Amino acid sequence: MEIRMIWALLALSAAPVHAALDVDLQSPASIKTAAKAIAANLMTYYHGLEPGQTPGILPGPPPNGDYYWWEGGALWGTMVDYWHYTNETEYNFETEHSLTFQANSPQNNYMPPNWTASLGNDDQGFWGMSAMLAAENNFQNPPEDKPQWLALAQAVFNTQAARWDTEHCGGGLRWQIPFSNNGYNYKNAIANGILFNLGARLARYTGNETYAKWATKVYDWTEDVGYIDSEWNIYDGGHVEKNCTDINKAQFSYTAAIFIQGLGFMYNYTNASPMWEARLKGLASRTVEVFFETGAAVEVACELQTHVQCTTDMLSFKGYLHRFLAQTLQVAEPVRDIVLPSLRKSAEGMAQGCNPDGTCGFRWNTGSYDGQTGAGQQMNALGALMSLLVVEEYVPPPLTNATGGTSVGKADAGGDPDVEQVVLKPLTTADRAGAGILTLLGLLGMGAYMAFMSANWGEGAKWVDNRPEKEIADAVGTHLSPPTRV
Ligand SMILES: *[C@@H]1O[C@H](CO)[C@@H](O)[C@H](O)[C@H]1NC(C)=O
Ligand SMILES: *[C@@H]1O[C@H](CO)[C@@H](O)[C@H](O)[C@H]1NC(C)=O
Ligand SMILES: *[C@@H]1O[C@H](CO)[C@@H](O)[C@H](O)[C@H]1NC(C)=O
Ligand SMILES: *[C@@H]1O[C@H](CO)[C@@H](O)[C@H](O)[C@H]1NC(C)=O
Numbered sequence: 001m002e003i004r005m006i007w008a009l010l011a012l013s014a015a016p017v018h019a020a021l022d023v024d025l026q027s028p029a030s031i032k033t034a035a036k037a038i039a040a041n042l043m044t045y046y047h048g049l050e051p052g053q054t055p056g057i058l059p060g061p062p063p064n065g066d067y068y069w070w071e072g073g074a075l076w077g078t079m080v081d082y083w084h085y086t087n088e089t090e091y092n093f094e095t096e097h098s099l100t101f102q103a104n105s106p107q108n109n110y111m112p113p114n115w116t117a118s119l120g121n122d123d124q125g126f127w128g129m130s131a132m133l134a135a136e137n138n139f140q141n142p143p144e145d146k147p148q149w150l151a152l153a154q155a156v157f158n159t160q161a162a163r164w165d166t167e168h169c170g171g172g173l174r175w176q177i178p179f180s181n182n183g184y185n186y187k188n189a190i191a192n193g194i195l196f197n198l199g200a201r202l203a204r205y206t207g208n209e210t211y212a213k214w215a216t217k218v219y220d221w222t223e224d225v226g227y228i229d230s231e232w233n234i235y236d237g238g239h240v241e242k243n244c245t246d247i248n249k250a251q252f253s254y255t256a257a258i259f260i261q262g263l264g265f266m267y268n269y270t271n272a273s274p275m276w277e278a279r280l281k282g283l284a285s286r287t288v289e290v291f292f293e294t295g296a297a298v299e300v301a302c303e304l305q306t307h308v309q310c311t312t313d314m315l316s317f318k319g320y321l322h323r324f325l326a327q328t329l330q331v332a333e334p335v336r337d338i339v340l341p342s343l344r345k346s347a348e349g350m351a352q353g354c355n356p357d358g359t360c361g362f363r364w365n366t367g368s369y370d371g372q373t374g375a376g377q378q379m380n381a382l383g384a385l386m387s388l389l390v391v392e393e394y395v396p397p398p399l400t401n402a403t404g405g406t407s408v409g410k411a412d413a414g415g416d417p418d419v420e421q422v423v424l425k426p427l428t429t430a431d432r433a434g435a436g437i438l439t440l441l442g443l444l445g446m447g448a449y450m451a452f453m454s455a456n457w458g459e460g461a462k463w464v465d466n467r468p469e470k471e472i473a474d475a476v477g478t479h480l481s482p483p484t485r486v
């Protein structure tokens with residue numbers, strides 16, 4: 001009896017009931033120390049500088065690792081913010097190196113041949129937004145012979161604006177870039193949200209009205225087609241065969257955040273126009289209701305009460321939610337009172353969901369670590385924590401070319417549009433036939449496929465959907481249909 005009691009006491013003292021992140025959220029110094037631990041943990045997922053590895057990307061894409069190409073772009077944006085908020089320079093080399101390595105020299109448009117066959121506008125766009133952030137924060141400029149942050153963002157914007165498709169749904173960007181990909185027939189809010197976001201931010205940074213006109217056009221289209229409804233919900237997307245009326249009503253936090261950030265920049269660029277202000281307040285208020293209803297952020301489409309059914313991509317969305325809302329309040333004062341209390345509550349929940357060593361889980365509303373960690377979860381935790389520093393005086397707001405931003409732009413960046421025409425679009429009947437035959441051969445099996453490849457009929461052969469099965473399953477939607485993958 002006595003011995004059992006002693007054992008029980010020992011067990012209790014060895015396993016503290018409450019093992020949260022060690023942080024005082026009222027203290028910037030404490031936030032920085034905790035952020036350093038989370039960042040160090042996050043960077044253990046990056047192996048791109050090791051022999052035989054590819055710089056810039058997280059391990060993947062599946063089946064070679066968990067992460068798709070775009071998430072590397074998202075990681076480096078997170079690390080630009082990490083430096084910006086904490087003044088810690090220890091990952092600046094990896095960040096600059098990665099954002100330039102994956103740019104795809106000499107076009108420098110974030111469409112490297114290694115990844116074009118499975119490239120979505122949103123994948124390319126995430127790298128572009130991280131480059132834009134580097135320009136806005138005056139992150140260290142690459143040497144002159146390397147691509148520059150502003151020019152990279154312009155290249156992504158230009159190549160995407162050139163893909164604007166008026167043939168279906170009255171406009172809009174498609175999700176996928178190569179015509180033979182699953183999801184080429186889907187026009188989604190995330191791809192269009194990123195084009196809107198880049199347009200708004202380029203308008204503010206450069207003062208060039210052309211970008212603002214584009215941003216306005218993209219926003220209006222997204223609303224007209226019903227992806228943003230009258231209550232400020234933002235839905236996932238619809239198909240061109242249905243003129244985009246078959247709207248999938250799944251809502252994702254990063255889509256909302258990307259639109260809010262763009263709205264904040266349009267508000268700022270237009271010197272507080274009432275129209276942009278109304279949209280900004282509407283969307284920000286609704287976003288707080290949908291994603292912060294119970295305090296800490298919840299990825300409502302896949303983080304269900306009974307179980308989590310988020311893909312690896314979705315496991316990282318909360319980080320962008322926090323980071324993009326925080327940057328928005330630097331350029332748009334009216335959004336501050338709407339989102340700041342939620343960002344604080346959410347960070348409290350996040351801290352409970354971590355271990356003292358900076359390993360963080362996915363759920364932030366249970367009061368303890370759920371054991372579900374990964375690069376996405378670490379980015380989420382870092383995003384939530386460091387974003388609290390946005391109110392500190394030493395953190396400058398996003399700059400512009402007129403207020404000290406030093407990044408050098410190139411208005412016509414993006415490469416030769418003819419190359420894109422030939423490579424990524426269905427141009428000729430022969431191409432279409434090629435793709436159709438490939439589908440047929442896919443059904444007939446690998447032997448026939450090999451025969452087809454060696455016969456080398458037509459350009460279409462290059463554009464067989466060679467994404468791994470898991471990715472295709474994600475695109476078609478195993479849990480949520482249609483596609484929700486970035
Ligand atoms: C940030 O670090 C630099 C040195 O890397 C230093 O000169 C500067 O004063 C620091 N800024 C703040 C706000 O701590
Ligand atoms: C493309 O893939 C090759 C082979 O894996 C690799 O050596 C190269 O670094 C990759 N480039 C990019 C930009 O990912
Ligand atoms: C398709 O949708 C667009 C945008 O909502 C609309 O303007 C157009 O009239 C629609 N076309 C048809 C044929 O319904
Ligand atoms: C735009 O952002 C800057 C930087 O934060 C700020 O000083 C300025 O007041 C903002 N403009 C408006 C109209 O809110």
Ligand SMILES: *[C@@H]1O[C@H](CO)[C@@H](O)[C@H](O)[C@H]1NC(C)=O
Pocket residue numbers: 206401402408409410
């Ligand atoms: C930024 O401003 C500088 C100085 O006014 C000017 O020389 C440069 O062309 C501008 N760059 C862009 C991209 O507008």
Ligand SMILES: *[C@@H]1O[C@H](CO)[C@@H](O)[C@H](O)[C@H]1NC(C)=O
Pocket residue numbers: 158208209210211411412
């Ligand atoms: C403004 O941006 C547009 C679109 O990229 C570009 O064609 C134009 O040259 C730019 N104007 C200036 C003055 O840079």
